Amino acid sequence: MENTAPQLFKITFDGIEIEVPPGTTIMQAARTLGPHYAPPAMCYYEPLKGTGGKCRACLVKVAAGSAKDPRPMPKLVPSCITTVQDGMVVENTTNESVLETRRGIVEFLLINHPLDCPVCDQAGECHLQDFAFEHGRVTTRYEEERRTFDRHDIGPYVQLHMNRCILCYxxxxxxxxxxxxRVHGVLNRGDHAEISTYIEKAIDNDFSGNVIDVCPVGALTDKTFRFKNRVWFSKPVDAHCDCEKCSGNVTLWYRGDExxxxxxRKNEWGEVKEFICxxxxxxxxxxxxxxxxxxxxISRHSVIMANKYRADLKKPEFGLKVAAAQYKQIDDSRPYVTDGSTIRELSKENNVKAxxxxxxxxx
Known part of the structure; x- marks a missing residue:
């Protein structure tokens, strides 16, 4: 009997060999390994066709194009729109040029993005916060003034903070x-580009609220939730109802009994699979x-898990990696003093010197 099994491509991602179907992108292949291996994504959204290739956060190094042509690609490529080839070798976190480029991408995204995390409703579930924490710099080289826009309502339930927008589309x-x-889109060009409605129309269709869920930053906010609570003080539960417009599968966020x-509902990548009305x-x-x-x-490394940790859960790997990277060996040859009177005298001397x-x- 003839074998009708589909042909699979073998690729090596950060030293790990995996098999994926033809037509798979590097991003999709990396996601089969888990969240610790997949490149970050600010514009790519798997449930939405055509997304990707705009933010450049997911750039990777292709060290070998394929088994037939093992030459490396001359430049870093966006993993979300680059399809795999049989024998391809991809370097993500193992390549220093990739990590350095991502630090520059974070700096670029923060050129106009205001640092108003303390008052932003997206804080705690913001993809830009996660991206900046993992790959960002402490300082910026940008000296010009940030562009600013007025906040305005683009519908009865949605408010637009264009200052925070990163134009992910x-x-x-x-x-x-x-x-x-659709009654909204990207208007103007260059530094004046902005998300807005056409001739001040309002977004009032039955599924307009989904633009809030897909926004990776706090540019589109829920007017019914604004300034009500912090996400890490709330308790999320899965729930459903019989709805004639959508699936009715949602996440309810409680503060007490309210x-x-x-x-x-979102998957492990923060992407909505079933849009709600x-x-x-x-x-x-x-x-x-x-x-x-x-x-x-909820992923244990998320801030939403604050004050909800359990002793039987495994510690997050990123925290251990940060601790290991910042660990410094101290060579202290001073004697270990335990005598109380000696400690008091040394303390007095230190206070005088200070x-x-x-x-x-x-x-």
Missing amino acids: RCVYTADQITDK VIRVTA NTCRFERKKTSDWTIEGPTK NQRSLAENN
Whole structure:
């Protein structure tokens, strides 16, 4: 009997050999290995067709193009839109040029993005925060003034903070693919480019709230949730209801006994698989409207897990990596003093020296 099994391509990603079907992108192949291996993504959104290739956060080094042509690609390539070839060798975190480029990408994304995390409703589930934490720099080389825009409502439930927008185009693709008629998009060009509605029209279709879920930063916010709570103080639970417009599968966010917001369910990559309607999102804010399934599974490294850690869970690997990278061996040959009187005398001497240094600096 003839073998009808599909041909698989073998690729090596950060030294790990995997097999994927033809037509798979490098990003999709990397995601089969897990979150610790996949490149970051700020514009790519797998459920939305055509996304990717705009933010350059997922650049990787192709050290060998294929088994037939093992020459390396001359430049870094975006993994979200580059398809794999049989025998391809990809370097992600193992290549220093990739990591250095990502530090530059973070710096570029933060050129106009304001550092208002303390007052932003997206704080705690912001992809740009995660990206900056993993690959960002402490300082910036940018000296010019940031561009600024006025906040304005683009619908009865959505407010636009254009200052925070990184022009990932996710909201545009969402409106294109799940609504009947898109009324917003990217206007103007260059440094003046912005997300806006056409001739001040309002986004008022039944699925307009999904642009909030797909936004990786706090540019599009839920007006019914604004400034109500911090995400790490809330408790997410999975719930569903019978809805004639959508699947009705949602995540309810509780503060005490109150449902403070409703969002679509997201996978481990922070992507919505089933978009929900505005009725479920904005109008059903009572527990009696839903059938509760149980607590939402949250990655332990997420800030949403704050004050919810369990002793039987494994410690997050990124924390151990940071501790190992910042660990410094101290060569201290001073004697270990345990005598109380000696410790008091040394403390007095140190205080005198500190006061002398302070007086010298003031003078």
